[in-house]
Amino acid sequence: MKPSAFAYARPRALEEAFALLDKHGENAKLLAGGQSLLASLNMRLAAPEILVDIGAIPGLDGIAVRGQTLVIGARTTHRAIERSEAVAKHAPLLAQAAPHIAHVAIRNAGTLGGSLAMADPAAEWPACCVALQATIVVTSKKGERRVAATDFFKDLYTTALGAGELITAVEIPCVEKGERHAFLELVRRRGDYAIVGLAARARLKGKTLSGVQLVYLGVGVTPVQAKGAMAALEGKTADDAAIRAAQDAIARDLEPNADIYTSAEAKRHLARVLVARAVAALVG
Amino acid sequence: MEDRVEATITVNGTRLTRRIEPRMHLIDFLREELGLTGSHVSCEHGVCGACTVRVDGEIRRGCLMLAVQADGKTVDTVEGLSDSGELAVLQQAFHERNALQCGYCTPGMLLTAQALIKEHPEATREEIREFMSGNLCRCTGYQAIIDAIETVLRTPRTEGVR
Numbered sequence: 001m002k003p004s005a006f007a008y009a010r011p012r013a014l015e016e017a018f019a020l021l022d023k024h025g026e027n028a029k030l031l032a033g034g035q036s037l038l039a040s041l042n043m044r045l046a047a048p049e050i051l052v053d054i055g056a057i058p059g060l061d062g063i064a065v066r067g068q069t070l071v072i073g074a075r076t077t078h079r080a081i082e083r084s085e086a087v088a089k090h091a092p093l094l095a096q097a098a099p100h101i102a103h104v105a106i107r108n109a110g111t112l113g114g115s116l117a118m119a120d121p122a123a124e125w126p127a128c129c130v131a132l133q134a135t136i137v138v139t140s141k142k143g144e145r146r147v148a149a150t151d152f153f154k155d156l157y158t159t160a161l162g163a164g165e166l167i168t169a170v171e172i173p174c175v176e177k178g179e180r181h182a183f184l185e186l187v188r189r190r191g192d193y194a195i196v197g198l199a200a201r202a203r204l205k206g207k208t209l210s211g212v213q214l215v216y217l218g219v220g221v222t223p224v225q226a227k228g229a230m231a232a233l234e235g236k237t238a239d240d241a242a243i244r245a246a247q248d249a250i251a252r253d254l255e256p257n258a259d260i261y262t263s264a265e266a267k268r269h270l271a272r273v274l275v276a277r278a279v280a281a282l283v284g
Numbered sequence: 285m286e287d288r289v290e291a292t293i294t295v296n297g298t299r300l301t302r303r304i305e306p307r308m309h310l311i312d313f314l315r316e317e318l319g320l321t322g323s324h325v326s327c328e329h330g331v332c333g334a335c336t337v338r339v340d341g342e343i344r345r346g347c348l349m350l351a352v353q354a355d356g357k358t359v360d361t362v363e364g365l366s367d368s369g370e371l372a373v374l375q376q377a378f379h380e381r382n383a384l385q386c387g388y389c390t391p392g393m394l395l396t397a398q399a400l401i402k403e404h405p406e407a408t409r410e411e412i413r414e415f416m417s418g419n420l421c422r423c424t425g426y427q428a429i430i431d432a433i434e435t436v437l438r439t440p441r442t443e444g445v446r
Contacts (some may be wrong), residue, residue, distance in 0.1 A: 008289050008306030008352055015337055031353075038348045039329040051306065055353060079342070104399065106330060108342040109349065112384025190417040202291075 007050040011057060014168075018141040020052045021164045028052050030166055032075055035102070035110035036118045040164035060113075060168060065090060068174045074113025074137075075278040082107060090174040093132060093181035093199055097124040100183070103191045113167040116152070120160045120220070122193040126153055127217040128183065130171060130225060131199035136160075137169040144168070153222035178203045183283035184274050185217070188261065193216045195262050196270040200278035207237050207283055214246075214275060219256040219267055226253040229275055238283045246279065247272040291355035295320070296364025304351045311335040311346030313354075314361060322362040322391050333419030336392035337361050343399045362391035365398070374398055374436050381432040385423035392419050397433045409434055 002120045011017040027049035060075035082098035115125040129149035185197030197217040202209045214226040228249030236242040256267035288303035289358040334397040335346035338360040384390045400415045
């Protein structure tokens, strides 16, 4: 379908964008890569009065390492992240996750910040950012504030972003020595949203795991930290007993909702499958 | 509210300036305003790949981009890339392998396949399938399409052919 009519503005500076957001309030939508927004406009699930295209504002894209932090501009595309040597080196979780996002033509356009602001519970970047304990840099006319990824995702398609705010960057602690990452997801067809996915991270000393993060996508209204399973693996040797304990904990950690294809019980089963695979990948 | 917005876009090498209704998709602009009907429209929500075009050298969904977003950018379609000869080897392989039946998906298939050939010339058959997974075909069952792309990738290249 075709979208309903809207006005369009292409500000050249953040200040102009803030002024437009101020003026139009909830009737304005920010347009970055547009890969989710345009689909929802086409299906007339959304009908904003004005699109504020942030594509011409300088300084919103790019990948840089500052000290022990990887800084990724909000408008950086999935494809740029997928291809980045700095990302592969300092945040391998993101490099592993990127190829799972839709298809190449969409990854060429869709952006990190757009995905986080959209907060689709089956999207890859929100779960990765929680697992990496990333910080979301949020900017408004009042200035910058930093929100921990763990506090950013509030509810279904709902984030900590307030009126007049936009995401300008994401700060990710660089991977430390001995730290391992694994990203896995199960899909019916390549490029689909995951039925269940898992962003996993841990430090490995010998075969002992610590600092374990297990963050699921596709099983709740936000990314879900499987805290019971994380605790079951923390400080443990990554053996069959530890994996079984983590799998048992998953049953208590997750309360997945069925979707039209997959029952809640099947999702829980798949989540248990993924945690075993993730541990194998972390120690492999 | 429906005020048109001026955009300057280089399409298949020709720079043009138009006043465009903001809600117009890039693909509809190309087809309806410029008469470039080689790229097709099907699902209109980014699933099928029939509308694949190249923007600043990278493949994009023409239905998930507004024409006004292409201001200052370079857009290439199957018409331009056919005329330049860039797709000739791939088109010949599609022909020889019978990699199309109704042809509706073919322009999108060609643009995606050409991106793969440029970016990942060593791709295995499995990697070809993965790269092409965002382009749907309802006739061929895909094997012939993958065969055609594999043929091009495995054929030693002559300088200047592509």
